[in-house]
Amino acid sequence: MHSGFEFNYLVFILLIEAMIFAVCTSSVQTVLVWFLTRNFNKARVYLAFAALFPLLCVVxxxxxxxxxxxxxxxYLARDALISEIHQTPLVNRYGLFMCDRIDFASVGTGRREWPSDTKLKEQSDxxxxxxxxxxxxxxVSEMQVVDNFLICAIDRNLAKQVYHRDCSVPFFIVDTKSNLKKGFYRLEELEDEARKLGLKETISLSPVIEVYRKYRFTAFDYVCFLLFILPPLAILAIFWLKSIRG
Structure with missing residues (x-):
């Protein structure tokens, strides 16, 4: 459809299905309009509109x-909804990235990050x-965003069986301000660290796909949805009112 974006074969399937639906709708609507306007002086105009309107909706x-x-x-650092790649920003330049599969994700900035405070590089820290x-x-199979922290749970079995990677630490807290992470072997240890950090929210991890859906869709997406739905519905309503009233 447009250059520079990842392609998804599902787009072609959706377009074909939309065109088939538009042709069927056009045929049915044309027959109904012909029946209602066969005695009108401008019947051809109504018939032409009835035949073309579903196709124009697809366009x-x-x-x-x-x-x-x-x-x-x-401009919004989000995926275009036309590929197998899913990405969305979370907090402080950190984002969530999934490719092909939606049961686990990578969390980061997409580039190598160093601690923002030089003191944190000291051995004591x-x-x-x-x-x-x-x-x-x-x-990352489950996670939670709390203030400037990302709390992550790792799918160790998936990493080992599918990607042959050994992830011994199952839990992490990522500090997106200082660009540091800390691993934990038990959830209780992670909860203790969260209390020390002053995190007020209860630790409640969610599947990464739920976190993606929460942060991916913005007011802009809903405006686009309304732009697609409302103008065609308004035009269609006016058209049918005129067709019925003559």
Whole structure:
């Protein structure tokens, strides 16, 4: 559809289905309009509109979809909803990234990060368990966003069986301000650290796909949805009122 974006074969399938539905709707609507307007002077105008309107709706849908794809990809750092790649920003330049599968994700900034405070590089701070985030945290199956912290649970079995990666630490807290992370072997240890950090929310991890849905869709997406639905419905309502009244 547009250059520079990842392609998803489902787009073609959706377009084909939309065109088939539009042709069927056009045929049915044309027959109904002919029956209602066969004695009108401008019957041909009504018939032409009835035949073309469903196809024009498909074109309108494509334009609105293209608009949201360009804006989301280029300006909002979100995926364009046309590929197997899912991404959305979370907090402080950190984002969630999924490719092909939606049961685990990578969390990070997409580039190597160093601690923002030079004091945190000292050996005394590293002994407390906090380490540089580097490129992020991989194989995250569940997570929670609390203030400037990302609380992550790792799918160790998936990492080992599918990707042959050994992830011995199952839980992490990521400090997105200082670009540091700390691993935990038990959930209780993570909860204790959260209390020390002053996090007020109860630790309640959610699947990454739920977190993605929460942060991916913005007011802009809902405006695009309304732009697609409301204008065609308004035009269709006016058309049918005129067709019935003559």
């Amino acid at each position: 309108w849908l494509a334009c609105i979809f293209e608009l949201q794809a360009i804006v989301n990809k280029k 590293l002994k407390s368990g906090w380490q540089p985030i580097n490129y992020g945290v991989e194989f």
